[in-house]
Amino acid sequence: MCSSCCSCSEVRCSAVFLDVSRFDIIPGSQRSEKYRVKMAYKIDVTQMKIAEKLIILNDRAVGMLTRLYNIKKACGDPKSKPQFLSEKSLESCIKHIVRKFPVVDARSSNTLFHQVSLIKQEILKSLSLYYCTFADLLDLKDHILQLLTTMDAAQFKLDITTSYDLTAGYMNLVINLVCLMVLLSRVDDRKAVLGLFNAAYELSNGQSEPTFPRLGQMIVEYDNPWKKLAEDLGPLNRLIQGSLTSLGTVYVRRNITADAWRNAQMLSLVASPQQILYAAQTDTIACEYLSLDVMDRWIILGVLVCHNTLLNDSVIANLWQRALQTGLAIRLFRDEILIVHQTVQSVFENAKNYSKKLQEVKDHYSVALQTSLTVHRDRRRFLRGTLRELCLLIKDQVGLLGPKILFVWMALSFSRDEVTWLLRHVDIWPVSGSKKTKHADEVADKQLPELLYYILELRSLVQQHDGVIKRYYSQYVTGYDALILTDIVQSLENLGEKESVLLSDFCADLSHISQDSIDLRSLRLDWFRFQAYVSMSRSSFTLNHDRRLAVTMNTTVFHLKMIDLIDEMLRETSDLSIYCFYAQQFETQLHQCLQLPSQSRYTISFAHICSNFRSALHDLCPEEKAHIVDRSLKLCNLVLDELAKETASVAARLCEYEVQLTEQLSPNNCAKLIEEHDKQKSNKNSNTARSLVMPGEESFRCSRDTLTLADKLQTALHELCSAVTSSRQVVVSDHIFAPREYLAQQLESQLTQSIQTLISSSEHPMRPCQLLASINAHMIVLQNLDTIVTLDVTRLFNSVLLQQTQYQDYHGNDTLTSIYTKWYLEVVLRRMSTGQILFSPHFAALIANPDYQQTFSPDQYTDNRELRALSLLLGPYGVKTMSEKLIWHVASQITELNKIVNDHRDALILARSCFDKPEKMRELLLQLSRDIKDRKQVPINGPMESVLQRVTIIGEILSFRSLLHAALHDVLKRRLPFLLSVVNDLHDTSNEHNLLVLSELCMAVGINTDVDVALVHAIRAQTKQTEPDEHYTLSCLLLVFIALSLPRLALTQNSQYSASLLASKNNLQCIALAVSTVANALFCLHGRNDVTERMKEFLALASNGLLRTSEDSSDVDMAKSRQFVYVVLDQARMQHHKDYTRQLYYLGVLDRSVGADFGCPGRSSAEQRSSEERLIDGIESAQQWGKLPSDWSRCRLVSVDVTEHGLKLTDASDGMVLDRIALLHIVQCVSYENCFGHFCVVFLVQKPLNKSIQCYVFQTSAIADADDICKQLGEVFNAAVK
Template identity: 40%
Template structure:
């Protein structure tokens, strides 16, 4: 039934219905869009299982063919759906009822549009802004819904399956299906059907479009015109800086230009018959020239020109032909020229927003009077970004793009290398608006209660007399509401809610926009414009977040993931955009704003998507920063390497060759130019010339600015901390680099061999990395020292937190397995005077583990090693050395067990030379015992050197703690805790009488051996070692070298071995530990002295009997004298023995004679050769 003209608009609740239906329309668009994507999704997991059944494909085709007419008698041919009917009803219920809701929405929209027609409402967006905007929004939403509906591929299959399954289960189809099916069929060609439906409403639609013309002209300006008109220029008139802009169309100024074009494109086909006005046609032409892709919803778009041409070809009238000509004329021009126009606009907006950001940052108070400029700039920038996204997707990823029109266009034509900066400026202005929202709120509370209140009162007095009572009450309430606002409400944190004011103004527009004799709002434009201004100002008091959403929402990126990351990677290609990369994770916080309560199922999906995007982008930023730091550190390591002493060799050789070079000068100059001196990288003609490090440091500063821009980013229910990402990456980098730099690959015999870096080189690398990484604190507020402590703490363990090998593991393998275990084979000497191990004589160069010991085992290298691996790592290495000592001790015990009875007899008959001689000859494996003893001495020498280096390192790092530990160890004399004190002292690098670490290994409880037997074996071991020392005189390698202060076969290490073993073996064998150790060492001295004195007597007897007095006797004498010195070394290094005890066993005069003879022999050797050649001094058997 048609409504008559007596209908009262105030009784129809048009404002409420428009508000509700617009919100519901967005919800329906969201649901239909999700259904459309689910139907075209290639992922099988997103579709119900029965839709993928190959056996049902023929059935689906029949359903589509017969849709929507399914007679009861014809259901028998769908019996194969019977087994799936419950699954169909359950899975497709949401889809089906969405279409039913769409049908219901369609009915409500048609009813409301009919009511508006009947009320004869007049639309003018500059006057009744809210009414006109909501009306146009409703129509475009409705049109978009119907177009999207026609694009849902499986809509007939889904609806047909559901109604068949419903009838199979319930005996009858769903009552909504007949009308729903008819709607699907009617809107196969949506624009044709919509044009027919909107014939009654076309006049009002055209009226709305006509009111857009002046607004569109105002907004559709080129970048050059914007500059000429000083748009968005706050500093153009400094004297007017504090004055707010005065405009009659304040709401239209922040209205989306993109939205206006969408209104024009989607509503023009609905009012073709009225499109005769030249200005409207020009607006239509301009819209088509501005772009060739327009949005339906989110990423669902239409190719505007093709879309319109297909529809206009179906309409047979002169207006349609005229519009079709316009479309054809503008199509090619749009494809060729639009990108240049918008590129210039984006360039202008970047400079304008940059200036605006600087001003607002420096003077936040300007946000009050100039808030309109802020939102205008945001709205314009947002529109340009949305335009670019739609067109980039078409030209980069859309397979349906028109190839003829896009032929010859490259990807770079649609790339904006400065887009990250524009995005960053939008985010920065949004942040400023939120940070200083109280400035804006306070300013407009005062403005509303002052200037706006007075202006409203002035216009209100002129119309109150002609208004009906209800409308007069509404208008009076507007004035009373704004007049009652007070700054004290803000100071007292009282909430201000002006939404009722805006809704009442919307109602007032619907009541007074009808044509009537008493009062018409369109004829009182001054009042309307004042109220529009008040409405906008009220939003800046209590609705600023919504205004920011309307003007700067960038959630569209959520639906263009490829474009999101493509534009993000622009930052990697252009250094000037690096600092703006933080805009992309900040933009991810917009994504949740595009969700709708009518589609709650997508909240989880979009929320997870936004988190994944942000996490990946921040991770990429942190990784790129980490890579730059790694390159800078590597370069500094190379520069440090140039200062190594070995790097000077080419320059020395070149200097020597200059004196004897016979080549021409040109060749000489060329060879000289090949040598690059350290520091040459800093030489440049001017500062503008940038070298590698300059570029890397600049890039580092830019990335750090991005990561340090914000402390945290909150997205959905998660909070991201960009600096923590960087901290984690740097910690991981430092951890990996330490292990990777531990080795260096060298080519040897066409094979790549991994060689360990010397600890000093490794320490230089670590220090270089630490120095560079510490500079990060100048850019980013992170505690990089904490990362160093964590990483170096892990490197002192055997494995790190990831289960990977550490520096401690690698260097323990080097020193224990490759160096110490191969000392005997490689003929290595320990030099106590130089605190170093030295490779002497020929070694097995073919062996893969052949390493020059002097390069790794010396005081400097071990000090550096202790710096690297720390106390914990040093302790682990010492434990490994103790393990080697224990292995050799086990061998000694085995030899003792073989010779147990003979050793017991030797112990008893030490004062009977003849019997001692006979018993000694019966001993087995004496040489093996000496080898084990020498090995123990070498290992202990290395251990002592490592402990000494550790002590020096700790004194540098912890001087006060070391003083306390030293005082405590000296003054705490309780025997009960002596082992614990010794262990603490050893950890600090102090030398102790008892080697606690070795003692704990030796004295591990063993149930198979009783303490008495263990004690006996230990005593016999000392006997074996005492009587075996004399055997060293038979080897020429036992000669003592005075200039080295060492024996060639490391016999000088026996002293340390004897004293350490005695202390560990006999420490707790009796009540008086000290005395027990001293007794056993005294017994050792007696046996050793007896054996050595007997050796001298036997040698003299042998020489006199054979009549040999030549060099051989001198050689034997030198060997004997070298072995005598070992006794002196034992007493000298022992805390338990004294020279009085030695004098009682062995004449000290004989020791003095031995030293004198050795010095003479070495002096003669030096004088005869003229040069002290180590290889001539060391005699190898």
């Protein structure tokens, strides 16, 4: 149907009604002759309103097809079909209705229809829409047949080349009628629905529904639609024959191979450069973009209903042959298709003397199977290149849309025909079992997305620059068409008065058209009416006798469409709403497109196709709007989601490859390479091939044609990103979709999933350093991706990594913080509590106890480097979360200790007052230290052992937390030096009260404070139900109990001190930190400011107990253990007071004369550098020249004490004082990192009466030790000055 016809009706024909009262309903062959008589004497040509009726009836037919289609789908789906048809109670009644249909007497059989009478109102309400649709169909069929009979009786002469609108409208009406009746015959349960409704109506009103007899007769007659259609339309074959005959040249010219298109240089703008600015037009301009699919339907369906006469015409027989060889199926409506050859054979088998024609049909079927796939594949290949050329040229020169717009409509129409042909044939193409896969590949077109992309791009160009088209053709119409048409009209003869007035008014209106004209449908309707007037046999004027007028008028009407009907032209030539009803093929093509790198850049076209789905809606079926809009939104969301997932998947594979490259640079891989190299050196005679790949080997290429996995992934990623970036937004049904946001969400999800996979790749979590390197590799890939897609990668990283600092992400899954926290608590610290892991202050890490076999190396998770990486991964908030979990366990241990203290309260109170009575103390200690038995009489540890065990656990937890805080402080000092300096200043200048307020802030940045406020809060939360005085008493007795229990450590061999580790095998060294931290927290909670008194009491009790133990035993091993207990007590004292002692490695001392540079020889004096930089240069030069060692492997470990008098250097192994440096002799103190993970401390000293300057150099693994020495020295110096 002509696109203009539908639109014209709204202005000039809105009041037109189908007045059929003057016509008698005459069946069969008598109809044409009787109408011919009445027409000759009673009806005026202008009152027939043929043009208006064709427009209205075609529009109503499409609406009725839409309603009938929805009923068919509803009845065919068990989920959506009327519920009454599935009820068991109505099953016998429905069978009776279908068997007796259409004669159903509901009142005569009360037993069968008893259940119907009970729910008759519900049945009427539920089935009324179905019944009314069939009744409307009956009414529409009558009107269509009446109009067709009227035109036949008036002896119209139809020619597609001259009377395009009239001929196309007539053929569309015939085909719509055929499709309606065929679709009606395919509706399941149609008899049951109509019969059940009529029965309910009859039971309610006492009589049958008025239209039911004729409606039932129609249903019965059209059970075999082709037979009945042949009876109804057979007598009207003259007009159908004339229409199809005129189509001969047009169809033959259109239905050709791609080679013929190439030879004719079809659709090429550059084939004739000299004519590129001339307007493209032909004598049959409207037929040039007429859909080949529409013409196939005209030919095949037209011949099927009038085959007795039409096949005798040689022209039509030729068209019939070509149409049958084009494909295997044609469209009825949407995805309802007609299997052509099978249907034709079934129709011809019932006709006499059709054996020859049957054989011809079979031959045509064989030809179609053999050739049609190749023909259509070549056409699609040709159209891909042609549309690409058109898009490039038009984007470069938008003005070409004016003169060459016909080429655009032709290209879009040709391409849409090939797309719809493929959709129809993919699922129905016959395949044998053995060749199913091969045939599926032959039918499917993996390069179809490219064609779809260029169709949509060409549509977009037309929509963006429609102003160019309107301006060009408004000037063309007024400047050329109006003038030449006026001359033609003035020279016409034999025109009737009304026809002359129509053309004169048409010419007059043309001269007043501008590009702002928004409604020119009235002019096009005048031309439609003129065609109807002059096509009757009674007319004295025919368009065939003056083809110049027909050609000019058709061309002018086409130009008018370019002014106000561009959107309708786009719908007519390139509407892809058919995909709404081929959802499965839509998804299949989408996934094929994503898997093929050469096509993946066109994936976005599937999202834009969804915006066409609204074109499938019709005003007569408003109930399907919600369904189609919902499907368009779901499919668009599916496209963008799948595109984003595939892009994220490729990016993830690239990340994995980048992680592999990062692992090649790891120390572990380096060790393997060294080991393999040593083996090859030792086996010189063996020709073993190298198994490990050297880092960087992937960059060496023997040929640029050989693609590596990374090359393929990069190519695929670029193609997918091109699809994402080709459209900033996709608008579907008033909804806006942003492809980049879909990608960002998928990348965020993929990064989170990758992190989870990395950390859980083995039995134990990945080492923090390795995980950090892997995440950095992911960041490199995503930053490269950002250069292609322009994503907010910073926001993406922040979103993902900030979630990892929480205990759970927004999906409720475990994060890095929760996984590492659980693992350190449940694995590392639990093994530490059993002595399998030791805390070494020397190495500032947790190390493995050599007496136990470990499945992992604790130092690889707890040294400063790993904990710095962990701090970077978790961030300050994640470290705070982990610290809170650790403190909660400490508070839990304190609660358990309070229970033990409460159980032995009386003995502890007595021991507190009798510590100077040896005999009484022995009795009390015996009471507190005895072993006890549980309910099953199994011996368990005594109270003292339990106390020591729990205090040790507290110390172990706090020691690990101190390592974690030191690492966090190191990280923040590098990342936020200015902010950290502000916190340090606040900490250094605040009084005791303000320090408590700032304590939480200081802990968050890794600065240690005297009172652990987090522990105070945790203890308060777990002791809310305890009276303050009672809890204070328990706290005092707890320290007494610990002091009394400490001497028992001297009785165990595991308490022996290891100088190389500064630790014992039972982690005794952690007790000092535990006692100091717990005491400060407990007595700060009570606010009595007596922590010093309580600590003095603790030291007195512990010292007294140790002295008593030394008197009772003189064993050598016990003496060694007792010495370490002394060290623990000293550490406890130092922990309570300000700890100005640090253990460093002593590298040596350099001597230089006053004013000499500590740099390497030959340094230019003109070089301007700061004193700190010159000092560091001097140290590094001395190390390069061998005057100082480079690392501490062979150096002495010393304790550096900072006092108000200066520095004291003591050998950590035997306590011997090595040197003392007065405070006033220290010239400068500098700390720095040597780029090898070690931190150096340098003191520049000039003693009196000595002309040389001495440079003392120390080294440590913790930046906190290096910085604290300089900081403490500054504090002491400032105090001395004041």
